[in-house]
Each structure stands twice: as structure tokens, then as C-alpha cells.
Amino acid sequence: MPVQYPFSAVLGCAPDDLDPMGLALVLTTISPEIGGVLVRGEKGTAKSTAVRALAAVLPEIDVYDGDRFSSDPDDPGATSPDGPFAEEARRTRPVRLVELPVGATEDRVLGSLHLERALSSGQVEYEPGLLARAHRGLLYVDEVNLLHDHLVDLLLDAAAMGRSTVERDGISVEHDARFILVGTMNPEEGELRPQLLDRFGLTVEIAAPRDPVQRADVVRRRMRFDTDPAGFVAEHAPVEADLTRRIAAARDRLTKAHLDERALLTIAQVCAGFEVDGLRADIVMARTALAHAVWHGRTEVTREDIRQAALLALPHRRRRNPFDAPGIDEDLLDQLLDEDPPPPPPPPGDDGPDSGDGPGSGPDSRSDDGPATQPEGSPPSTESDPSSPGADSSEPTRSESAPHTEPGEQSADDAPSPPPGSAAPDTPGQVIGASAPYRPRLLTVTGVGEGSDGRRSRAIAQRGRRVGARPGSNGSLHLVETLKAAAGHQGPPASGPRRVELRSADLRVAVREGREANLVLFCVDASGSMAARRRMTQVKTAVLSLLLDAYRRRDKVGLITFRGSAASTDLPPTHSVEIAARRLEELPAGGRTPLAEGLLEATEVLLRERVRDPHLRPLLVVVTDGRATGGRDAVARSLQAADVVARLGVSTVVVDGEAGPFRLGLARDLAGRLGAEHLAVDQVDATALTSAVSDSLGRGDGSRVAPASRRSVGAA
Incomplete structure (x- = not known):
């Protein structure tokens, strides 16, 4: 068995001065009911090394010899499908670290029928899965963001319930499955859905140190370990033993720890102040604060315990949509902690002091039921209500810099575009924001593939x-x-029952x-002909909505833009849809339209991805009005480039960004050349399309909505 790098050497600090990752891992081992830890960070930051080293500092556990389910001999309620056991079979062993591969199947996780024995002897026997093996230990999932959603749900449900039930293949088994779930991920490779993020008790963000002295110290320790692993481990053995003793003592102290009413109300006040959804955050914070107190040798929860619990339990619960980055405002946290919590509720039967004639009961006072009354006709105040429409927002409107035009007026951005093939002077790019995303139509790839689950x-x-x-x-x-x-190869019929030969x-x-899942490659026209304010807002909103849809469907995405005289791959194909959304938001518009360059750039990206993963089928989404004005013979070159793309045989959708009463229909012609589906930008919205169909049927006037292509099989 290879020598494991010591946990204390990963942290590079004493037990009393743990970094956020080390603290989160230790607290969840003290109180597994916290719900596990998600470690997010860039590559090469020792995430996996720290988790694998954690098992070595955990106290050993008692089990029965021959018990595949690791039931606790000291727990009278513990049961094992392998039991009962004699007391003489009791023994002590180290805590297991069970690693769940990203490509694991559901049968491997839950367990299933023992196939070999079923076929050889006809016995129906359950073969335990990884959940049974991880009971009372650590279950580690590296790159948890790449794990299929149904497996993540399964793991988190088992971690929350503490049991696993298997009903399949003629077997019915229920066993304990209490483990410490630890996941690590690199956000550049894609995010977890907010619903799954919320199921992890704690989360930490880590990054490599920027201080050259600290970086050199990390390299020095690692090289010493590689040179003499046994000696390096022996050098850190006293600190490792101290960690083990402190964890065991903290677990014993946890049963005596107390969370008084004031601390509980402070936790509720912090969670309410950060507007987290549900009550899971309150419960996790309470358990984390208790674990933090006993780790430091206390049985009473203090303000610092609650603060540390909030820093670990709340950042990932602040996300309101998939493109929000996790984080927490520490200034607001300190402000909430410094405020006096509300008084505890009175005991049953006590109505409290008479408030009918006391101070604060007048009509001009502010009560807990709402803002103070104001003189009739005065505008409502927004100073104390940050959620009101007129309140000051910390997030500026992305389109504030755009000039305002009244209906019927024409802004400089809406000036008529030059005719196809004519040259337009390059203009400085301007950034125009998107509106709120909507539910888009489902765009699919034709045929039946063999790609990864999505x-x-x-x-x-x-x-x-x-x-x-x-x-x-x-x-x-x-x-x-x-x-x-x-x-087909059984012998002649026998007079009595016999075993089937397999x-x-x-x-x-x-x-x-x-x-x-598919590769959704966006090729977006950001030229001057698309720079009209309303038009570019529509286009960006449509692309943002499709990005959100790709996020939910676990797709890989890429972003190509073309403007001026060239095209560029702003985002190579990746699972990080969030980066694509940020690049789209920052995308300027203006200049000529090098349509040919954009299509050829898309061709190169598609060919590279076909070599990397032949099973990953692409969906090319070209967002343009079809005008080609970039360079000499722009129209002819764009048609040739369209033929090159068509020969790839990939499913393609052209989202037509042309607007106004007089349209040239160039994007429709481009779609025909590509063999692609043509969609007007306002047809991307599934709700709008449904409304149009309903209006048409309601009028009964025989009007029809253009049918969707085979690649669009319904709403998301």
C-alpha cells in the first residue's frame, strides 16, 4: 500500500490554525450530520491529496469480523444483513476511504444481484455497493461536478437519511449508510446545479498561494516527501496523532455541547438576513457552530463559532440562478452578528406585556408588520427596504450606458445597414446587455447517438x-x-425439474x-449590422437562454464570435457554461461582418472536437442576420464557407437576428445553404411560440405557425 501524504503537511499549519479547507473537513468528521463538504478550487491545489490524507487522522472504529456492512457493535439499533455476530468477532480497524469514480453505475453504488452466483447456483444474493463499504467512513467523489445528476442525488439522499434501500432484481435489502461525503471540483469544468450545491453541508473555495515564500514552502515539503516518504511521515506523526486525539475528544464533547436560545436566534437572523432558501442552512449552521465550539474545547457556542459556521455553510446557498458565483458579504455578516437578535417567544399562555397604549403603538410608528405609515399622497420610502423597486441596488443595470430613444425615433445604432457585399467602416464596439433569460425551445441533434448521459x-x-x-x-x-x-442448446426435456445450462x-x-449530452457550439455575429440596441439585446437574451438550457442539460458549450475582420474562439468547448455567459455579457458589437471567417472558425473547432470525442455529437447554433460585409468577395466566400460546414453533416440551427418590417431574408438563405433549421430570434422563446399557436387556434381563422424542424422536438 503506498504511503499517504500526511494531512498536517497538506495544511502546513498547526491544528489550532487550520485553513478553511482543513477546518471544514475536521468539523464534518466531528459531526457527520453536517452533511459533508464540497471543496471548490483551481487545479493543482491539493484538494484530492487533503481528502485522501484525512482518513489517516480519524480515530479507528470497532466492527465485527466478516461484516460487509460495518455495523457498530456499540449501537443497539444498528443492523446488518450479514448478522447476527458473536461478541468474539469484534475487532478494530482504521476508517475506510471509499472513492467513487465519475463513471460508476447505479448498480455499483447501491449494490445489486450477485450475478455469478445467481447464474452458477441459482442463489439470489445481494452484493453490497460502495455505499455499504463507505458506512462509518469517508466517501470521496473527485470531480463531483462531472458525476451524473441522478448519482449525486442518490449519494446526497443516502447521506441525509443514513440508510440505503435496494429494491431490484428480486432482492430487497436495507442497510445503514452513514458516511462523510466529500466532493472536490474545478469550477472551470462546470458547476453543480444550485439544488445539488444546497445539499452539501459546507463548501470552501481554495486557490494556490500567490506569495512566493509560501509556494516555495509547499514545493519543498513535497520534494522531501518524494525523496523519503517514510521519514517524512514519521516526522509528522506527532502532529497527526494530536489531530486524532483532538477529533476523538471533540466527538465526546459534542454530546455535552449546548446551543442556547440567543445563539439559535442569531443563526436564524443571519440566515434570514442573507435570504437563503429553506431551513437547511439554519440546521447546518447550528450543527457546524456546535462542532466548531467543541473543536476548540468549549461546550457553549460563541459569536466566533457562528461566524465561522456562516462562512462555511452560506456561500454556496446565496446563488439565485445558475450563473451566480458563490460568495458571502463578510461586512453584512458582521453587521448581522452585531445586531441584537429578536427576543425569544414568550412561554405558552403568556401574552406578553400590554402593547395597546405603550410607545411604538401609534399610527406613525414602524412595527414588525410593515413600514411606518406615511402622509397620504407621499411616495413610498425605499430607504429601508432593499427589495423594493426603487431601492438602490448593488448590481448596476448592464444597459445603463446605452442612449435612450423614444418610440418612433431611430438611434445611431439602428441606422440602415449597408447592402450585402458592400464594405462598412469599422466602428468602435459597444457592449449591450441581455434581458432576463426565458425558457427556450428544445433544440436537438438528429438521429440516435451514443454519447454520455444528458x-x-x-x-x-x-x-x-x-x-x-x-x-x-x-x-x-x-x-x-x-x-x-x-x-437453443438445452438437452432433451427431462422428467423432473433441472437447472438451466448457461x-x-x-x-x-x-x-x-x-x-x-451534446456539444452546443455558438457562432455569434457581433458586427455593426447586429449592433442595434433592441436587436442585440434580443440576440444576447436568446443566446443566454440557450446557454441556461445547455447548463441544465449537462451539455458542453463553446463560443465563437466574429466582427471587424476576423473570428475568434472566445471560449473553447467546456462544461463551464458560466464562463460562456460572462464572455457573452462582455461581448462588444460593431464593425464589419466576416461571416465566412466565423463559419470556418466553427469548422475547425468542430473537427478538433470530433477527434477528441467521436461520441460527442455537436449542435451548431449560428446567430446572425446573414449579411456578409467583411473583406473582398465577402458574399461569395461566405457561401463557400457554408458549403464547408454543410459537408460536416452536423445538426445546425440558424437564429435570424434580422429585425424590422423590411427584411432581406439572408439568414434564411444561409440556413438553406447549410441544410439548417431557420429560427427568427423571437421564435427561440418556447413560451412565445406556444402563445402564438394558442392565439391562432383561438381565433379559428385558419392562420398557421410555421412548423418546427425535426431538430426542434418541443419545449424544454
């Missing part, structure tokens, strides 16, 4: 409805088809049709 296009996948069977043993067993294959060639696994 939510966009049809595919042969691990999950979904069963559509057939194929030979093999890698997958979910299709018992009926296996028996059918075996029936060969390895008889095995059949289920073929399932589900949904896959």
Missing part, C-alpha cells in the same frame, strides 16, 4: 426505456433474452434509449 438528444444510454438486448456482460442483465439465448455467450444485456 438531457438533450436521443441516444443509446445507461438509463432510459428498454428497447432491446445485445450480447455481452457489461450492463444491466436482460434475463428473458438471456434465457431465450440459452434455450454459457457466457448466452448473456444478454439490456439496450436502453435515453438522452445524451
Whole structure:
């Protein structure tokens, strides 16, 4: 077994001065009910090393020899499907660290029928999964943001309930599954959904130190470990032993710790002040504050305990939409902690002091039921209500810098564009913001793929409805088809019952049709012909809505823009949709329209991604009004580039950004050349399209809405 890098050496500090990552990991081992830790950070910041080293400093546990479910001999309510056990079978072993691979299947996580024994002897026996192995230990998921959502839900549910129930393949098993869940992730590779973020008890953001002295110290320690692993571990053994003793003592002290009414009301006041959803944050903060107190040898929760609990439990619960970055305002936190919490509720039957004639009961006073009354006809005050429409907001409106035009007026941005093929002078780019995203139409790739599980296009996948069977043993067993294959080589009928003879060639696994994730590559026209304020706002809102849809469907996304005289890949294909949204928000508009360069840049990106992952099917979304004004023979070159893209055979959608009563229809012509679906920018909105259909049917005038292409199979 390889020597593990010491936990204390990763942190590089004493137990009394843990960094946020070390503190979060220690607190959740003291009180596993906190709900686990999510460690977010850039690559190369020792996230995985720290988690793997944590198991070595945890106190050993008592188990029964031969118990695959690690039931606790000291817990009278603990049960094991392998039990009962004799007291003589009791032994002590180190805590396990169980790693869950990103590509694990549901059967491997939950456990399933022991296939070999079922086929060889006909016995129905349960083979425990990773949840059973991780009971009373650590379950570690590296790159948890790349784990399929249904597996993350399954893990978090088991961590919250403390039990795992398996009802499948003719078996029914329930066992304890209390473990410390630790996930690590690099945000550049994609985010977890806010709903899943909220299920982790604590989260920490880490980054490599920028101080050269600290960086050199980290490198020095690592090189010493690589040179003499055993000696390095022995050098840190006293600190590791001290950590183990302190964790064990803190666990014992936790049963005596007390959270008084004032501390509980302060926690509630902090959570309410940060407007977190639900009550999970309050519960996690209370448990974390208690763990922090006992870690420091106290049984009473202090202001500092609550502050540290808020810094660990609230940042990831502040997100209001998938593109918000986790974070917490420490100044606001200190302000909330310094305020006196509301008085505790009176005991039952005590109505409290008479408030009918006392101070503060007048009509001009402000009560807990709302703002103070104001003179009739005066405008409502917004000074004390940050949620009111007139209140000052800390986030400026992204379109404040754009000039205002009255209806019927024409701004400089709405000036007529030059005719196709004519040159337009380059103009300085201006940034125009998007409106609030909406629910877009579902754009899919034609055919049936074999990509990774997702939510966009049809595919042969691990999950979904069963559509057939194929030979093999890698997958979910299709018992009926296996028996059918075996029936062909059975001997003559016997007078009594006999065992079915099965060969390895008889095995059949289920073929399932589900949904896959795709590469959604956006190729966005940011030229002057698209720079009209209303038009660019529509375009950015449509792209932002499609990005949000790609985020929910676990797609990979890329962003290409073209303006002036060239095209650029602003975001190579990645799972980090948040970065694409930021690049889109900062995208300036203006200049000529190098349409050919944009299409050729998209071709190069698609060809590279096809080599990297042949199973990842792309969906190209070209957002343009179809005008080509970049350079000599711009129109002819754009048509040639469209032919190059068409020969790739990828599913393509052209989102037409042209607006106004007089339209040239160039984007529609481009779509025909590409063999693509053509959508007006206002047709991307699924709600608007549904309303148009409903209005048409309601009028009964026979008017029709243009049918969607095969690639658009419905609303999201």
C-alpha cells in the first residue's frame, strides 16, 4: 500500500490554525450530520491529496469480523444483513476511504444481484455497493461536478437519511449508510446545479498561494516527501496523532455541547438576513457552530463559532440562478452578528406585556408588520427596504450606458445597414446587455447517438426505456433474452425439474434509449449590422437562454464570435457554461461582418472536437442576420464557407437576428445553404411560440405557425 501524504503537511499549519479547507473537513468528521463538504478550487491545489490524507487522522472504529456492512457493535439499533455476530468477532480497524469514480453505475453504488452466483447456483444474493463499504467512513467523489445528476442525488439522499434501500432484481435489502461525503471540483469544468450545491453541508473555495515564500514552502515539503516518504511521515506523526486525539475528544464533547436560545436566534437572523432558501442552512449552521465550539474545547457556542459556521455553510446557498458565483458579504455578516437578535417567544399562555397604549403603538410608528405609515399622497420610502423597486441596488443595470430613444425615433445604432457585399467602416464596439433569460425551445441533434448521459438528444444510454438486448456482460442483465439465448442448446426435456445450462455467450444485456449530452457550439455575429440596441439585446437574451438550457442539460458549450475582420474562439468547448455567459455579457458589437471567417472558425473547432470525442455529437447554433460585409468577395466566400460546414453533416440551427418590417431574408438563405433549421430570434422563446399557436387556434381563422424542424422536438 503506498504511503499517504500526511494531512498536517497538506495544511502546513498547526491544528489550532487550520485553513478553511482543513477546518471544514475536521468539523464534518466531528459531526457527520453536517452533511459533508464540497471543496471548490483551481487545479493543482491539493484538494484530492487533503481528502485522501484525512482518513489517516480519524480515530479507528470497532466492527465485527466478516461484516460487509460495518455495523457498530456499540449501537443497539444498528443492523446488518450479514448478522447476527458473536461478541468474539469484534475487532478494530482504521476508517475506510471509499472513492467513487465519475463513471460508476447505479448498480455499483447501491449494490445489486450477485450475478455469478445467481447464474452458477441459482442463489439470489445481494452484493453490497460502495455505499455499504463507505458506512462509518469517508466517501470521496473527485470531480463531483462531472458525476451524473441522478448519482449525486442518490449519494446526497443516502447521506441525509443514513440508510440505503435496494429494491431490484428480486432482492430487497436495507442497510445503514452513514458516511462523510466529500466532493472536490474545478469550477472551470462546470458547476453543480444550485439544488445539488444546497445539499452539501459546507463548501470552501481554495486557490494556490500567490506569495512566493509560501509556494516555495509547499514545493519543498513535497520534494522531501518524494525523496523519503517514510521519514517524512514519521516526522509528522506527532502532529497527526494530536489531530486524532483532538477529533476523538471533540466527538465526546459534542454530546455535552449546548446551543442556547440567543445563539439559535442569531443563526436564524443571519440566515434570514442573507435570504437563503429553506431551513437547511439554519440546521447546518447550528450543527457546524456546535462542532466548531467543541473543536476548540468549549461546550457553549460563541459569536466566533457562528461566524465561522456562516462562512462555511452560506456561500454556496446565496446563488439565485445558475450563473451566480458563490460568495458571502463578510461586512453584512458582521453587521448581522452585531445586531441584537429578536427576543425569544414568550412561554405558552403568556401574552406578553400590554402593547395597546405603550410607545411604538401609534399610527406613525414602524412595527414588525410593515413600514411606518406615511402622509397620504407621499411616495413610498425605499430607504429601508432593499427589495423594493426603487431601492438602490448593488448590481448596476448592464444597459445603463446605452442612449435612450423614444418610440418612433431611430438611434445611431439602428441606422440602415449597408447592402450585402458592400464594405462598412469599422466602428468602435459597444457592449449591450441581455434581458432576463426565458425558457427556450428544445433544440436537438438528429438521429440516435451514443454519447454520455444528458438531457438533450436521443441516444443509446445507461438509463432510459428498454428497447432491446445485445450480447455481452457489461450492463444491466436482460434475463428473458438471456434465457431465450440459452434455450437453443438445452438437452432433451427431462422428467423432473433441472437447472438451466448457461454459457457466457448466452448473456444478454439490456439496450436502453435515453438522452445524451451534446456539444452546443455558438457562432455569434457581433458586427455593426447586429449592433442595434433592441436587436442585440434580443440576440444576447436568446443566446443566454440557450446557454441556461445547455447548463441544465449537462451539455458542453463553446463560443465563437466574429466582427471587424476576423473570428475568434472566445471560449473553447467546456462544461463551464458560466464562463460562456460572462464572455457573452462582455461581448462588444460593431464593425464589419466576416461571416465566412466565423463559419470556418466553427469548422475547425468542430473537427478538433470530433477527434477528441467521436461520441460527442455537436449542435451548431449560428446567430446572425446573414449579411456578409467583411473583406473582398465577402458574399461569395461566405457561401463557400457554408458549403464547408454543410459537408460536416452536423445538426445546425440558424437564429435570424434580422429585425424590422423590411427584411432581406439572408439568414434564411444561409440556413438553406447549410441544410439548417431557420429560427427568427423571437421564435427561440418556447413560451412565445406556444402563445402564438394558442392565439391562432383561438381565433379559428385558419392562420398557421410555421412548423418546427425535426431538430426542434418541443419545449424544454
